[in-house]
Amino acid sequence: MFIQPWDAALDDAEWQTWIADGHDFGLLSVNGLPGQAPLVVPTHFAVDGIELLIHLARPNPVWETIEADPNVTFTVTGDYAFIPGPWRAKPDVPPTDGVPTSYYAAVQFTCRATIVDDPEAKAELLRRQMAHFQPAGDHASLDPDQPPYGRMLPGIRGLRLDVTEVRAKFKYDDHKPVEQRTGIARRLTERGQGLDAPTAKQQIRRLDRIGPWKP
Numbered sequence: 001m002f003i004q005p006w007d008a009a010l011d012d013a014e015w016q017t018w019i020a021d022g023h024d025f026g027l028l029s030v031n032g033l034p035g036q037a038p039l040v041v042p043t044h045f046a047v048d049g050i051e052l053l054i055h056l057a058r059p060n061p062v063w064e065t066i067e068a069d070p071n072v073t074f075t076v077t078g079d080y081a082f083i084p085g086p087w088r089a090k091p092d093v094p095p096t097d098g099v100p101t102s103y104y105a106a107v108q109f110t111c112r113a114t115i116v117d118d119p120e121a122k123a124e125l126l127r128r129q130m131a132h133f134q135p136a137g138d139h140a141s142l143d144p145d146q147p148p149y150g151r152m153l154p155g156i157r158g159l160r161l162d163v164t165e166v167r168a169k170f171k172y173d174d175h176k177p178v179e180q181r182t183g184i185a186r187r188l189t190e191r192g193q194g195l196d197a198p199t200a201k202q203q204i205r206r207l208d209r210i211g212p213w214k215p
Contacts, residue, residue, distance in 0.1 A: 001075075001108050001167055006175040006213055008168070010206075015107045015168035019047065019076065023107075024132065026076035028054065028159075030065045030113075039065060045074065045161075046132040052109060052161040053125050055116075063115065063157060070113040074161060080104035081199040087184050088173070103172050103199050110165035116158030119144035125158040172203040175213040182207065 009015045028041040039062050046053045052074055056062065066072065081103050089098030116122050123142045126149070130139055144150050173181055181203060188200035 001106060001169060003167065003169045004171075004175070005215070007171045009170060010209060012166075014170070015166065018078075018105055018168075018170075019107060023076050023078050023105075026074055028062070029073040029075065030062050031069045031071070033065055033068060044129075044133070046129045048128050048160075050163050052111065052163065053129055054159040054161065055122070055125060055129070055156045056159065058155055058157055060157075066113050066115060066159075072111050072113045072161065074109040074111055075106065076108075077104055077106045079195055079198045079202045081188060081194065081196050083173075083184060083188075087187055088176070088180070101171075101173070103203065104169075105171070105202060106169045108167045108169075109161065109163050110167075111161035111163050114160045114162065116160060119153050122153050122156065122158045123149070125160070170202065170206060172199075172206050174206055174210050178207065178212055 024046065025042070025044050028043055030039050030041075032038045041056065041060065041062055043054055043056065083101050083103055085098035085100040086095035087098065088101065089095045116125055123144045127142045130137075130142065140146075140148055142149050144153055173184065185200040185203045185207070188196040188203070
């Protein structure tokens with residue numbers, strides 16, 4: 001993922017807060033076997049310290065490739081919108097000469113994967129995921145010896161992804177004039193399609209923190 005200086009995360013807290021703010025679904029990418037394309041799996045995840053916790057169905061084709069090479073990438077993307085060219089045109093040029101772009105936030109984790117097969121270890125991984133996704137505890141006991149989850153555990157395998165590097169990108173035209181960025185955020189709010197509202201929120205948040213861009 002290419003990151004311009006003005007698109008980089010301001011600090012670790014920025015991307016950590018963004019992930020914690022409900023961005024818990026991403027793409028697991030693993031190297032393909034020789035002669036095969038990489039495999040990409042969409043999945044929810046939970047954060048546990050410096051690890052990401054995932055579980056997938058046992059028939060999933062990623063297991064053989066992870067056993068051959070445990071180095072994987074996990075990518076989370078959100079708060080994205082297409083920005084039409086006229087919105088970005090400079091005041092002294094025709095609106096049709098403006099260059100369109102995409103706004104988005106993305107966090108890319110480089111990880112080393114460990115497969116979890118022990119029944120109790122899988123149950124503990126699921127407990128930690130449930131603590132994130134169903135914190136009210138409105139689910140049956142996650143016990144490998146008790147129904148309903150006990151009989152289901154053999155059908156899944158867990159993954160602990162030990163994060164070795166994090167690259168975060170917040171692409172919201174931070175190098176453009178303040179007036180233009182404010183105007184685009186307003187236009188996004190007015191358009192109100194898809195993820196326009198959260199995209200505008202991210203742009204305003206970055207604008208408030210950065211102000212005019214200073215190389």
